[in-house]
Amino acid sequence: xxxxxxxxxxxxxxxxxxxxxxxxxxxxxxxxxxxxxxxxxxxxxxxxxxxxxxxxxxxxxxxxxxxxxxxxxxxxxxxxxxxxxxxxxxxxxxxxxxxxxxxxxxxxxxxxxxxxxxxxxxxxxxxxxxxxxxxxxxxxxxxxxxxxxxxxxxxxxxxxxxxxxxxxxxxxxxxxxxxxxxxxxxxxxxxxxxxxxxxxxxxxxxxxxxxxxxxxxxxxxxxxxxxxxxxxxxxxxxxxxxxxxxxxxxxxxxxxxxxxxxxxxxxxxxxxxxxxxxxxxxxxxxxxxxxxxxxxxxxxxxxxxxxxxxxxxxxxxxxxxxxxxxxxxxxxxxxxxxxxxxxxxxxxxxxxxxxxxxxxxxxxxxxxxxxxxxxxxxxxxxxxxxxxxxxxxxxxxxxxxxxxx
Amino acid sequence: xxxxxxxxxxxxxxxxxxxxxxxxxxxxxxxxxxxxxxxxxxxxxxxxxxxxxxxxxxxxxxxxxxxxxxxxxxxxxxxxxxxxxxxxxxxxxxxxxxxxxxxxxxxxxxxxxxxxxxxxxxxxxxxxxxxxxxxxxxxxxxxxxxxxxxxxxxxxxxxxxxxxxxxxxxxxxxxxxxxxxxxxxxxxxxxxxxxxxxxxxxxxxxxxxxxxxxxxxxxxxxxxxxxxxxxxxxxxxxxxxxxxxxxxxxxxxxxxxxx
Numbered sequence: 001x002x003x004x005x006x007x008x009x010x011x012x013x014x015x016x017x018x019x020x021x022x023x024x025x026x027x028x029x030x031x032x033x034x035x036x037x038x039x040x041x042x043x044x045x046x047x048x049x050x051x052x053x054x055x056x057x058x059x060x061x062x063x064x065x066x067x068x069x070x071x072x073x074x075x076x077x078x079x080x081x082x083x084x085x086x087x088x089x090x091x092x093x094x095x096x097x098x099x100x101x102x103x104x105x106x107x108x109x110x111x112x113x114x115x116x117x118x119x120x121x122x123x124x125x126x127x128x129x130x131x132x133x134x135x136x137x138x139x140x141x142x143x144x145x146x147x148x149x150x151x152x153x154x155x156x157x158x159x160x161x162x163x164x165x166x167x168x169x170x171x172x173x174x175x176x177x178x179x180x181x182x183x184x185x186x187x188x189x190x191x192x193x194x195x196x197x198x199x200x201x202x203x204x205x206x207x208x209x210x211x212x213x214x215x216x217x218x219x220x221x222x223x224x225x226x227x228x229x230x231x232x233x234x235x236x237x238x239x240x241x242x243x244x245x246x247x248x249x250x251x252x253x254x255x256x257x258x259x260x261x262x263x264x265x266x267x268x269x270x271x272x273x274x275x276x277x278x279x280x281x282x283x284x285x286x287x288x289x290x291x292x293x294x295x296x297x298x299x300x301x302x303x304x305x306x307x308x309x310x311x312x313x314x315x316x317x318x319x320x321x322x323x324x325x326x327x328x329x330x331x332x333x334x335x336x337x338x339x340x341x342x343x344x345x346x347x348x349x350x351x352x353x354x355x356x357x358x359x360x361x362x363x364x365x366x367x368x369x370x371x372x373x374x375x376x377x378x379x380x381x382x383x384x385x386x387x388x389x390x391x392x393x394x395x396x397x398x399x400x401x402x403x404x405x
Numbered sequence: 406x407x408x409x410x411x412x413x414x415x416x417x418x419x420x421x422x423x424x425x426x427x428x429x430x431x432x433x434x435x436x437x438x439x440x441x442x443x444x445x446x447x448x449x450x451x452x453x454x455x456x457x458x459x460x461x462x463x464x465x466x467x468x469x470x471x472x473x474x475x476x477x478x479x480x481x482x483x484x485x486x487x488x489x490x491x492x493x494x495x496x497x498x499x500x501x502x503x504x505x506x507x508x509x510x511x512x513x514x515x516x517x518x519x520x521x522x523x524x525x526x527x528x529x530x531x532x533x534x535x536x537x538x539x540x541x542x543x544x545x546x547x548x549x550x551x552x553x554x555x556x557x558x559x560x561x562x563x564x565x566x567x568x569x570x571x572x573x574x575x576x577x578x579x580x581x582x583x584x585x586x587x588x589x590x591x592x593x594x595x596x597x598x599x600x601x602x603x604x605x606x607x608x609x610x611x612x613x614x615x616x617x618x619x620x621x622x623x624x625x626x627x628x629x630x631x632x633x634x635x636x637x638x639x640x641x642x643x644x645x646x647x648x649x650x651x652x653x654x655x656x657x658x659x660x661x662x663x664x
Contacts, residue, residue: 012495012500012504012505012507012508012511013504013507014503014504014506014507014510014538015507015510015538015539015540015541016540017537017538018542018543020543021537021543025537028523028526031525032524032525311521312521312523314482315515315517315521316538317482317506317509318480318482318509318513318515319509319510319515319534319535319537319538319582320506320507320508320509320510320511320537320538320539321506321510321537321538322502322503322506322507322538323502323503323506324503325506325538397482397483398477398482398483399477399482399483402477402482402517
């Protein structure tokens with residue numbers, strides 16, 4: 001090869017494209033067909049938006065439940081008389097149960113209610129059997145604090161008013177009786193009691209919400225209360241709950257601890273929070289299908305794009321593009337297409353969650369994993385959908401591609 | 406059968422290798438190149454062709470003569486079924502697809518009949534696309550693109566997009582894209598085919614100018630009139646070189662190539 005010895009002493013090595021150049025060639029196909037880009041990205045966007053919204057809505061609901069749980073606390077236990085082993089015998093808690101429980105280590109507050117076989121009515125004119133499902137309970141002064149309850153209007157019992165014919169209504173009881181403000185009177189056991197307070201909702205004690213509460217001593221003096229509590233509420237430090245739970249029965253009833261039934265009212269809420277979102281599996285599945293359809297749409301767009309741009313492929317090959325560079329161009333294009341859909345989808349899903357949260361008064365929560373997972377899924381879909389068209393494009397013979405114009 | 410100049414087109418008996426250094430270095434060297442397509446159709450049947458550095462030649466022939474196949478083989482877009490192809494000193498048969506791509510990126514420029522500019526992108530960026538696969542940084546590519554546009558007389562059209570340019574201007578942009586990498590060989594496939602005669606004249610004049618500055622240019626055309634105006638014409642028919650003629654000064658010499 002003497003005649004050409006001066007040529008080609010350098011080794012031929014194909015140059016690499018910088019990431020910016022890869023993005024440049026990948027975007028070139030998208031820029032020239034904006035409408036098609038929008039439509040095929042839309043499929044992906046709908047799928048991702050569905051998934052992000054489904055996860056976001058259930059996460060928001062869960063966040064609200066957890067927020068409520070946090071406010072109410074999971075450290076309250078209730079002791080009540082157990083079911084009698086032999087029928088006919090009605091069990092009672094001892095009169096000094098409150099005192100016994102308050103001496104358990106770790107207990108921070110104790111309150112109690114005692115059921116009274118009485119009815120409460122708006123006036124004596126109302127027939128006695130129209131109770132409206134409202135119970136009458138004696139309440140200790142410590143009850144409200146242990147329940148973390150709040151008086152919506154009026155006042156709670158104190159050492160003074162607990163001795164007089166005064167009553168505090170749970171919010172359901174007040175509504176059923178038609179009492180809207182303290183100062184009004186209700187008829188109990190042949191005499192009028194004055195309403196001194198109405199409670200705010202108590203999610204952890206639904207039976208107290210549906211009761212008319214009277215002071216512990218007034219109940220004994222005026223309503224024939226025997227002084228045996230029906231429910232003893234205690235609140236302890238979070239760490240002590242487990243130990244306190246074991247000690248409640250023996251402390252209240254050392255002779256027969258099994259006669260005391262201990263429940264955790266927050267358990268139901270906790271279970272609800274734990275299962276929140278389970279229903280959304282079906283919707284997530286629907287979102288997944290939408291995503292799949294979107295991916296097929298992207299693959300379709302890419303295949304058409306390769307067919308249409310055969311000449312461009314030939315031209316790029318003639319300009320010196322390697323097969324790998326053609327491949328990466330089309331995979332990049334596909335990635336950009338689905339990534340665009342993913343971004344729009346995440347935004348739409350987050351917006352839908354925000355709208356739902358705002359309408360339901362929920363906190364707005366879009367878990368990061370759903371955003372990154374959703375976006376990651378679009379990138380996987382983009383790669384998979386773009387791979388086959390890209391391989392086809394790269395395999396295309398440059399001469400055939402140039403002839404196709 | 407005769408050869409007129411060292412390094413000129415050769416028949417089987419004339420071998421420039423026997424006289425190294427007596428002529429311009431060959432940029433293209435084909436020996437016994439045959440291209441058969443599946444089904445037994447032969448587009449090229451034993452073509453020998455040497456193109457020396459700084460030559461301006463026409464490869465002319467009617468449609469179906471095999472000149473497009475020859476263009477693809479010389480442009481390393483396709484490989485021959487038999488025979489050897491050397492471009493800028495590289496034996497194509499020994500190169501991988503990747504290396505061939507690198508060869509095209511640095512040594513060969515293409516101009517096509519239909520221009521094939523990227524729509525919606527400025528003339529300058531279109532020209533810079535010609536260096537995309539060369540490994541040069543973007544800033545250098547853009548600077549060289551500006552120089553190349555200046556060289557083809559379109560310094561005032563840098564920011565114009567293809568739809569704002571006339572056909573002749575588009576082809577000049579395409580030529581700038583082909584020469585921006587200063588290739589050893591410029592292959593122009595019917596460069597005036599889509600142009601009116603005035604624009605075609607301008608493009609031919611530009612090719613002459615580039616040639617006088619040292620570029621090696623092969624124009625593939627079916628138009629005998631265009632071919633006549635180039636210093637050397639290689640006529641192809643039925644996959645064979647039937648005539649290789651070149652002008653020396655005012656004297657045009659012709660050589661019939663042995664079949």
